Amino acid sequence: MQADENLKIVFEQVEMPLVPVLSRMERNGVLIDSMKLAQQSQEIAVRLDELERKAFDIAGEEFNLSSPKQLQAILFEKMGLPVLKKTPSGTPSTNEEVLQELALDYPLPAVILEYRGLAKLKSTYTDKLPKMVNGETGRVHTSYHQAVTATGRLSSTDPNLQNIPVRNDEGRRIRQAFIAPEGYTILAVDYSQIELRIMAHLSGDDALVDAFRHGKDIHAATAAEVMGLDISEVTSEMRRRAKAINFGLIYGMSAFGLSRQLGIPRGEAQEYMNLYFERYPGVKRYMEETRQQASEMGYVETLCGRRLHLPDIKSSNGMRRKAAERAAINAPMQGTAADIIKRAMVLVDQWLLQQEPGTARMLMQVHDELVLEVKSSLVDKVESEVRKLMEGAALLSVPLIADAGRGENWDQAH
DNA sequence: CATGTCACG
């Protein structure tokens, strides 16, 4: 049986050999510029004070800006703002999406948003990371877990080094504190569009496979296909929408979800999805087959045979069943990507063991990215070897591409 | 310990 062979592969070629690799990465640790983070903490503290005063002026009373409960009382009872969304327990939500919307008409939500963002950075990162520096090694050592996630991804705890900020400038300052020691360079190598490439491989869709084989900008190519244009005619807005469709497909999203994400009418979102499935019929077929496989067998599989069991796939509760269907769509893509990078990590580790000690160390894995510190004189050689090993970790019907960046810190390496 | 929120891919 093919599936049984695959189950053997996922254990023998991926999980078991990865154990000592993870141990070495945990032992290596990463160097942190604690002074820089302490400085950032100070700056944030000053701004939090200002924001607290501002909130007091608007609300007319003192309250804890970190307390969703107190904030609900101020916004929705005292000030009478409209309730746009409720939490699972039925109370009015004050999450980022809601506050963004309310900020268009009222002053307080913008203050809360800025406060929340800064408070998060301070408590979770700029205050916490320096405290996690090991006294003997002078480095931060995470723990990687191989048997936590449903899809086969790793997870990272104490501290979690897989959710270090990157999406805005203030957050990126934290990445700038992840540094290489004297004489070394941070090398970050990440897979380009790995989950969409896996979707192309698993579905075998001609147009999608073709786009990747020709090295096209996949979001622009999708926009061109859906709109019936040449790729040169695609505007940035069209590309943005196509990107949302591509991401949504990986998550098993509905037309309603797409309309919310893009802020467009539901009918329009449905129209986009219809057009997409007309242009990429192989993807449509693959999605249908995956749902059917999940329903018939009660599980789905990654390329290497990792299984995700879906007990809710037969649920009479429509919401639970739909959620299970989305997980069934997503797991083969997310899980196959996890299998592939794990194989790459084993290969990179084997190669590093053959090198002169001190040449390079693998420090972190962030789902589609490997971060190493490399003796600066050898970074060209290590970069090309790591890219080659990552790109060769699986043979798909489309090219697997790994991009690299380097610098004195993790931010520069991107 | 549950809840709400938010950092990442």
Place this chain on the structure above:
DNA sequence: ACGTACGTGACATGA
């Protein structure tokens, strides 16, 4: 008619 994108971990609050 209804609710709606997958997978994680950490923090502050408050019962």
